[in-house]
Amino acid sequence: MSAEAERSPSAPAERLKRHDSLYGDAEKVSNEKLHGSGVRTDRGSWARTLMLAFQSIGVVYGDIGTSPLYVYSSTFLDGIRHPDDLLGVLSLILYTLILIPMLKYVFIVLHANDNGDGGTFALYSLISRYAKIRMIPDHQTEDATVSNYSVEAPSSRLRRAQWLKEKLESSKAAKIGLFTITILGTSMVMGDGTLTPAISVLSAVSGIREKAPHLTQLEVVWISVAILFVLFSVQRFGTDKVGYSFAPIISVWFLLIAGTGMYSLAVHDTTILRAFNPMYIIQYFSRNGKEAWVSLGGVILCITGAEAMFADLGHFNIRAIQISFTCILFPSVALCYMGQAAYLRKFPQNVADTFFKSIPAKPMQRPCSGRCSWWRSWRAIIASQAMLSGAFAILSKALSLGCFPRVEVVHTSSKYEGQVYLPEVNFLIGAASVAVTLGFQTTANIGNAYGICVVTVFSITTHLMTVVMLLAWRTPPALVAAFYAAFGAAEFVYLSSILSKFVEGGYLPFCFSLVLMALMAAWHYVHVLRYWHELERAVPAAELAAVLARRDVRRVAGVGLLYSELVQGIPPVFHRLVDKIPSVHAVFVFVSIKHLPIPRVAAPERFIFRRVGPVSDRVFRCVARYGYTDTMEEHTEFAAFLLDRLKLFVQEEAAFAGGPVQMAAAAVEAAQQFIDDEAARGVVYLMGEATVTAAAGSSVVKRLVVNNVYGFLRKNLRESHKALSIPKDQLLRVGITYEI
Template structure:
């Protein structure tokens, strides 16, 4: 049940302490509010952050597409045509001009799509939605139009089907796992490709020595992650801009110096001829062609730092012309020197430009790796805040950009995996087989989630939705089927990596959902709370007590346990919940929801602290000071709400009494805060209930227990100092 009270000025107060509700809303972020000068500035900055990966793809695309050499001269025209139209179809048409508009208040990526959908339909499996959430300023949007029966039907099906909720959650964590795989493979393939060029000037170097040089650069790259991208971010755009100028100029040089007739590849007929001539081999070669669009997802994932118009400008005016000219130039060179396909990029560079290009290539490869790592950290921090990933330390490395984070444990694991992949696979061809699977799987997941967005939120015409799904879905299926043909040649790697990561994420989320429902089914009734406080052996002790619980409704079952073990309750007592909303940020003034628990003389309150998935929890002193200040504001507002009337003498007397009582209570809160704030937390030992299946016992009793004991403790995640923490042990059999 949700209770509403209305004040004379029309303000409405909702009380969802014992109920839950949700009003869906969104604020579309089109980035149209920025001036043209700001947009151009952002467009320049985006060159360094977004396009490092896709911009360095010319280092290895042709070698990966023709691992066995070029068998027919016109095959070059077919592959060049495939590259050009792949760049136009997927990054440009799909992402730049469609997907970017499906952002979540300016933030992009797989979890942003999931959180956007979750605001329109209750698809999250933890039922912690509250009516007050819709009042957050960047949460409010129109409800789906009741006249649009299709959108209502989709909403109803998603909310009523457990299978649909599980399916959406599964594809979301699969996308996250594949992005993590991308973050592992991007440094390996980019750095190895760039370093391989040194053999042009030092042919005595073996491939093994090139690999170890690459490993040294990778070690340095992962070692400096803790400083954050903001420290070196200003150098990214100029370096990548120089890179784009170089590859475009080299492309023009090769076109003029060798065979400009490769421009015929703009005719898609050469794609048809290529498949007719080569059949299955042409289909298999798609696994190399798709590497020309690696890093495309970064345009969406990093949208929060820029805006849509900036991304559209930088892609269409800088990225696409530069890489297109580079690929054309390489094809022109290979028409004369087809035997050099294994190292096309460096072979095609004019001698005088080799060393400058080699140095910039190394820097561009490092930047490409940095961009994907930053994206992986940002996406995982979102997964963590939505309860879909085990607790790890998240370090915010920038005061300017909330989304720039560093996760030490993940950095170590990705770094180790990237170095192992480089040493094990030795060449970019084998790494490319694994890399392509990550890229196309994320593309496909985005297509499916986008289709749900179009049906449920955008409410587009069915013809448009069908065209989107069929055109892009079919193209991605063709690429994915081609890459899977190389499963045993390295393609298995991202699947193994993703299965492990998905298993961890699914285990953590499954137990969290069960834990939440266990507590929700056992909330303490208001009558029992009064009885507990009325016991003779229960006293009130000085200070402010904050009892943390995941529950946003009712009194958690750990409270009676606390009273039984320590028969005392602090003079001011707050049932505290920290909740992450499916939006990027919650403005600080809208952070807390307060409600009183029991009669005023109990001095007991319920507080829900709400954060977006890019918000950082404040330090202990700042948090407690802010919370108590807001608590006093609540007391003052409650007095104002409770004494409105017709304005007669009796109403004025009641208003004066209420205000006087509020001032007294505020002084009482200040006095108790001076005596100290104590943080209380239930330390729940979760175990599988008797009679559970063997699989459930393994998941709950072993995997989850191992994760919870060996990863970051909850009080550290909430920045609670140990000397102010009191833990209450309790066992839940789920």
């Protein structure tokens, strides 16, 4: 089924020549909710938005909201050398919080969501709607007419966007570059989601030894493993329940740290408020030189987890994140940092344990009592939650865009569609976190460059946002340049500081991310090669008629649904099927499951039908289109829905074709009844099981990727029929080998 040229709405004669279901379906969505409607965008009720804002406190801000526990101690590793260094570091913290999480994410990046969904893949899919940058050639003109696609072609007056669109579409290097940084950003978030629980829990439980010094390090490690097991076990309950469970705890936490900060300001030193003058940052660097630059690795911890606001956007909505950040998180953590700085002006020797010693209480006999250990444990669990939710959300998008092996996606809330849980991924991340905990047992080396994943994601988001601003938003170049210069420069400075400790342990999160990125790239690479291989060997429509006319081929009762990834032409596995089993069902449909680069596709626009061959053959092609947050129907529901739409297509086909009304009505009724009768005789699902191997003469690298990496992932992760929920007793699998 080749893509057709775009058609103008003012050409009704040309529309009547079409014999597919596109226009009939597209006209039925006027009353459907568009992407991001309801709870997912700002059009939801304020009560629901406030409810989501409350949930987001427990999910999104666990990491960034608990960073006051360790920022000063991580920044002043060798103690406070000059009293005004506190003013310089506090100024850095405040303006870092204002610049990156608030200005960049809350007020700019969140608005670049893909109809309610965030993360690096949401930016990539948004770009791919304005320019054909995807490497799988499954683009169809009909996709842009989906009511929720929300894309306006660049006009001749906007030459900037048109020029960039042409450059991206004509440059293979640009396509590969955009895809590479997208999967790198995704891998960094997943790597952070793997390491954050291990580092946080191990660090928190280590504090128990202050109260129970008889514990050995090995016992601390096994306690950490037990907590990790609980943390990953509760993920199956979903963001909805987890958010409501953690939100009250985090809300109380924010109230307490804000109150403690105000108390310390009033009691110790109100002059610390001078830190709002950025001149103290300049003086800090002038006074300390290289040491000040190295200390940025500690300062950046104040925004660790900020990228979760965008990654977790699909779980909530823009307004909910904006409310919770500006009204709850920022005032609370800013007051806490200011209060700690005021305390340290009087007691600089306590910088190693500033947070707990600055809490107003009876004089403490020890640096930290038992309640500190409990706070640390809660902090570890809650901080990990933000990154896990973000990893699930982003990976679900990568999965549907063909960039990750098939895994199960469970939508955990009936009210909020973006809240997902991936059981297999949860297990793999949990196993990796436990392995890191058991293998390293301490966080000394791992924590040296803890923010490397986070700052890399910040930088990747800035680069992708620049393309979005030019291509989709069509922002004036001066504003785009200002955005890129301001945020790009700040992130580069922080990244350079963190990389200075790369060899001291910072390589671990980076290596984790590179491994994940390599797996994603290998899967997508072979996926693209396989698609091109099938496309080049697709069976011509004229040859189909010859196959059906063969004497040894008979038509059998029932409906046959042959699944294929091709959206153009007849898959080559059909030839093999007929050669091995020379029979074709009375009603035969070539079905392609296609994921569009948008979150959701309205139900009336789900299917595109087109007849293959003459009416008497009763062979059709169907493309079932889903957004990357849509849930696949259960097999019986899918088949019923498909056949209902097929009958509607037959009716619309007759209407578009013209002819005597009474005769057309009779023919339509007979054809629809035939479909019902054959469906009652049984629906059989047919699927090509392709074994992919590297062709003779391939390079060593290609053989390794195709035969080993891709083969291993395909064998050990979710099979196609399981992903489509097809029962084995109704499935016929046809084996075929592709040498690519």
